[in-house]
Structure formats: structure tokens, C-alpha cells
Amino acid sequence: AQKITQTQPGMFVQEKEAVTLDCTYDTSDPSYGLFWYKQPSSGEMIFLIYQGSYDQQNATEGRYSLNFQKARKSANLVISASQLGDSAMYFCAMSHNNAGNMLTFGGGTRLMVKP
Amino acid sequence: NAGVTQTPKFRILKIGQSMTLQCAQDMNHNYMYWYRQDPGMGLKLIYYSVGAGITDKGEVPNGYNVSRSTTEDFPLRLELAAPSQTSVYFCASSYSTASGDRTDTQYFGPGTRLTVL
Numbered sequence: 001a002q003k004i005t006q007t008q009p010g011m012f013v014q015e016k017e018a019v020t021l022d023c024t025y026d027t028s029d030p031s032y033g034l035f036w037y038k039q040p041s042s043g044e045m046i047f048l049i050y051q052g053s054y055d056q057q058n059a060t061e062g063r064y065s066l067n068f069q070k071a072r073k074s075a076n077l078v079i080s081a082s083q084l085g086d087s088a089m090y091f092c093a094m095s096h097n098n099a100g101n102m103l104t105f106g107g108g109t110r111l112m113v114k115p
Numbered sequence: 116n117a118g119v120t121q122t123p124k125f126r127i128l129k130i131g132q133s134m135t136l137q138c139a140q141d142m143n144h145n146y147m148y149w150y151r152q153d154p155g156m157g158l159k160l161i162y163y164s165v166g167a168g169i170t171d172k173g174e175v176p177n178g179y180n181v182s183r184s185t186t187e188d189f190p191l192r193l194e195l196a197a198p199s200q201t202s203v204y205f206c207a208s209s210y211s212t213a214s215g216d217r218t219d220t221q222y223f224g225p226g227t228r229l230t231v232l
């Protein structure tokens with residue numbers, strides 16, 4: 001069975017500093033996708049970044065990058081130059097190609113950016 | 116494009132009542148999903164559809180039903196509401212090629228907050 005683990009329930013970061021949010025996963029599928037979503041206090045789910053299991057390079061999207069270590073089964077999100085608007089819940093998720101690409105979500109990390 | 120829209124935004128039900136949560140997307144996505152999010156938790160899949168007329172169960176389907184008669188719409192039906200169904204419900208869609216690439220990215224609606232008393 002697929003599983004996503006986010007071990008940091010909450011984190012603080014100083015504004016303008018970088019922060020890493022941890023995500024480990026477990027799957028026996030050779031092909032899968034890894035996603036990060038942001039959920040601000042308003043409640044919507046905002047897509048941030050995607051990493052495919054066969055991608056050779058780490059994904060980047062603006063201030064977001066994904067530190068993908070396949071052998072360790074980790075897919076950590078790195079946010080550079082944190083902003084106050086980055087304060088939110090962050091969810092790591094994995095897709096399953098043989099189940100309608102359903103997403104399995106981790107429990108989330110609450111990030112709080114200090115001014 | 117409006118993206119994924121959901122109605123209503125909020126709803127309070129009494130135990131045993133029924134209701135339908137509406138979801139529509141205008142991105143011509145073939146895959147659609149219903150998730151629920153309980154307080155302080157990640158999302159769990161209720162049902163999904165890979166195209167009009169095709170639906171399948173997810174992790175937590177008990178107490179729910181779905182239908183997909185068109186590409187655009189994917190309503191979720193609660194027949195006999197129970198307090199355990201108090202949750203935030205998210206609809207999502209993607210243009211999936213089942214190849215495990217970025218096109219599988221799911222885009223979410225704003226959610227429906229449901230309380231069953």
C-alpha cells in the first residue's frame with residue numbers, strides 16, 4: 001500500500017530565509033508522481049510543484065524546489081526567501097497510476113513565517 | 116476559465132437527511148475526483164471517474180454515491196447523513212494520460228464545508 005509521511009506537524013521560519021519541509025513515501029509502483037499542495041487558511045488547495053518518478057532532475061517552480069532522493073524515497077519541498085504569505089498548511093501527495101491516478105496525501109505541515 | 120467550481124460552500128444537515136454536492140469543471144478534463152478532509156488531516160479519496168459514465172470507489176466510499184453523465188459534472192450524493200460525514204469536501208479534476216507525468220496534476224475546487232448535526 002502507498003503511504004506518505006510528513007514528520008513535521010509545525011515549523012517556524014524567519015521571513016526571507018529558506019525552509020525545507022520533509023516528505024517520505026512508500027510504494028512498490030515503479031511509476032508514480034509526487035506533488036506538493038499549499039492550503040492557506042482560506043481552505044483552497046493550491047498546486048505548487050510536481051516530480052515524476054523517472055525525472056532525472058529535481059523540479060523547480062519559482063521559489064519552490066523539490067529535493068527528490070529516489071533511493072531514500074524522499075521528496076522534500078524547499079521554499080527559498082520565505083514570505084509572510086507562505087504561512088499555510090503544506091501537503092505532500094503521491095499519485096497511483098493504476099488507480100485512476102488517485103492521490104494519497106500526507107498529514108501536512110503547518111508553516112508559520114515570522115516577520 | 117472558472118476552473119473547478121463547487122456548490123454549496125457551506126451546508127448544515129440533520130442526521131438522516133440527504134443532499135447532493137455539485138462539482139463542475141470547464142477545462143475539458145477527463146478525470147474527476149471527490150476527496151474529504153477531516154480536521155487536521157490530509158485528504159482521502161471518496162470516488163473518482165476517468166470519463167463520462169465511468170466511476171469507481173476510492174478509500175472511503177461508504178455512505179456516498181456518484182454519477183458522471185457528462186465530462187463537465189461530477190455530483191456527490193449523501194443519502195443518509197451521519198455525524199461522521201462532517202468534513203470539508205473537495206472536488207478535483209485532471210487531464211490525465213495515465214502516463215505518470217505532469218498532466219496528471221489535479222486541480223481542486225474551493226471545497227464544501229458540511230456539518231451533520
